[in-house]
Amino acid sequence: MSAALPPFPKPQEALDAPELLQVGSGAEVDEPCLRADAARNRARLLDAAGRLAAEHGAAALTMEGVAAAASVGKGTVFRRFGDRTGLLAALLDHSERKFQAAILSGPPPLGPGAPPVERLRAFGCALLRRSIDELDLLLAGEPSAERRHTFPPRRFLRSHVALLLREAVPDADTELLSHTLMAYLDAALLHHLTEQCGLPPERVRAGWLDLVARVTRTDPPA
Amino acid sequence: MSAALPPFPKPQEALDAPELLQVGSGAEVDEPCLRADAARNRARLLDAAGRLAAEHGAAALTMEGVAAAASVGKGTVFRRFGDRTGLLAALLDHSERKFQAAILSGPPPLGPGAPPVERLRAFGCALLRRSIDELDLLLAGEPSAERRHTFPPRRFLRSHVALLLREAVPDADTELLSHTLMAYLDAALLHHLTEQCGLPPERVRAGWLDLVARVTRTDPPA
Numbered sequence: 090m091s092a093a094l095p096p097f098p099k100p101q102e103a104l105d106a107p108e109l110l111q112v113g114s115g116a117e118v119d120e121p122c123l124r125a126d127a128a129r130n131r132a133r134l135l136d137a138a139g140r141l142a143a144e145h146g147a148a149a150l151t152m153e154g155v156a157a158a159a160s161v162g163k164g165t166v167f168r169r170f171g172d173r174t175g176l177l178a179a180l181l182d183h184s185e186r187k188f189q190a191a192i193l194s195g196p197p198p199l200g201p202g203a204p205p206v207e208r209l210r211a212f213g214c215a216l217l218r219r220s221i222d223e224l225d226l227l228l229a230g231e232p233s234a235e236r237r238h239t240f241p242p243r244r245f246l247r248s249h250v251a252l253l254l255r256e257a258v259p260d261a262d263t264e265l266l267s268h269t270l271m272a273y274l275d276a277a278l279l280h281h282l283t284e285q286c287g288l289p290p291e292r293v294r295a296g297w298l299d300l301v302a303r304v305t306r307t308d309p310p311a
Numbered sequence: 312m313s314a315a316l317p318p319f320p321k322p323q324e325a326l327d328a329p330e331l332l333q334v335g336s337g338a339e340v341d342e343p344c345l346r347a348d349a350a351r352n353r354a355r356l357l358d359a360a361g362r363l364a365a366e367h368g369a370a371a372l373t374m375e376g377v378a379a380a381a382s383v384g385k386g387t388v389f390r391r392f393g394d395r396t397g398l399l400a401a402l403l404d405h406s407e408r409k410f411q412a413a414i415l416s417g418p419p420p421l422g423p424g425a426p427p428v429e430r431l432r433a434f435g436c437a438l439l440r441r442s443i444d445e446l447d448l449l450l451a452g453e454p455s456a457e458r459r460h461t462f463p464p465r466r467f468l469r470s471h472v473a474l475l476l477r478e479a480v481p482d483a484d485t486e487l488l489s490h491t492l493m494a495y496l497d498a499a500l501l502h503h504l505t506e507q508c509g510l511p512p513e514r515v516r517a518g519w520l521d522l523v524a525r526v527t528r529t530d531p532p533a
Binding site for chain 2: 228229231234235237238239251261262265266268272273275276277278280281282283292293295296299300303306
């Protein structure tokens with residue numbers, strides 16, 4: 090067995106350019122054109138849908154329920170999102186955008202301005218918190234095996250991890266290590282750990298801090 | 312942020328008892344009762360199906376094709392496997408059993424008798440080789456997100472990794488680390504790396520050796 094890492098071929102590195110704000114659903118492509126009241130209406134619907142999903146699970150989310158919770162007519166919800174699948178996609182997209190904004194321009198250590206290992210720790214802890222909150226939604230919208238790793242929101246997050254790893258461990262195969270770190274934050278695994286095995290989120294969070302330390306060969310945070 | 316790992320609760324540890332030879336499809340439950348010629352016939356069919364799947368991909372596998380390749384009537388293949396889904400399940404099951412036998416009683420370092428880190432290295436390299444060969448089949452048979460981590464063949468392999476990790480890094484949260492190592496060997500990720508990104512298998516293999524070294528805080532093999 091040889092331990093020597095092959096050189097990193099350029100074409101694969103090119104695949105890794107961060108894809109900023111390429112969110113997945115396409116449900117918001119017309120957002121810049123929305124009139125202010127329509128945009129407010131849309132945000133109110135998504136906030137209502139997000140609250141319902143967090144309280145009762147995404148499986149129980151209906152167009153009628155969202156309309157009632159936001160005090161609008163059912164037709165408004167259908168006009169805005171098309172159908173239930175469109176609503177779920179818009180909901181994930183909305184949360185994805187907020188998370189991407191926090192990474193790109195929010196306060197450190199999730200946002201820029203902290204050392205890379207500290208940003209990696211904060212990234213995983215924030216994503217774990219968000220994913221555990223939205224587990225139902227993430228599982229319902231999980232792409233097929235063939236699309237799972239090319240799905241734009243995932244590519245954005247994975248590229249961010251690869252970028253931080255290149256700063257933290259420049260001599261490592263950071264492409265492959267970034268997939269390993271992202272895999273720990275996978276929704277199906279989190280579902281298994283927290284719901285099927287009953288592990289407390291705090292233990293999963295400690296596991297993330299430990300994994301970052303091992304992967305970067307640093308000490309865990311004091 | 313606290314780095315202290317919570318104690319490992321007993322109930323979760325119990326989930327982790329190795330599940331020997333719990334293979335997934337149930338397609339072989341009557342195997343001990345097969346007469347010798349029926350067992351030979353079955354093995355011949357599975358060998359033929361395995362060759363066809365390796366050459367043309369699992370998507371192209373048909374009951375008729377297997378019958379022709381094994382020089383038997385189509386009825387024999389249907390009687391033995393029920394339908395195409397049954398055939399695919401039996402094929403994975405067959406390969407799973409061979410792999411489990413190699414781990415439990417084959418020669419070291421994949422089998423017993425080598426130090427744990429060496430066994431981890433050998434395990435991943437062997438599973439990578441097998442999974443890349445059977446990628447089509449694994450993707451076609453991938454369990455849903457909810458069943459992915461409770462699927463018996465995966466539980467067996469994950470328990471094996473956890474067992475080796477407990478020997479190699481007894482003070483770590485080996486339950487969580489075993490999920491991380493298994494995630495690197497996931498079929499959907501391997502499909503992405505080797506087929507969608509064009510990474511050579513040798514680089515993926517080197518990435519495994521590097522990951523084992525980081526996770527166990529050891530040196531990569533010389």
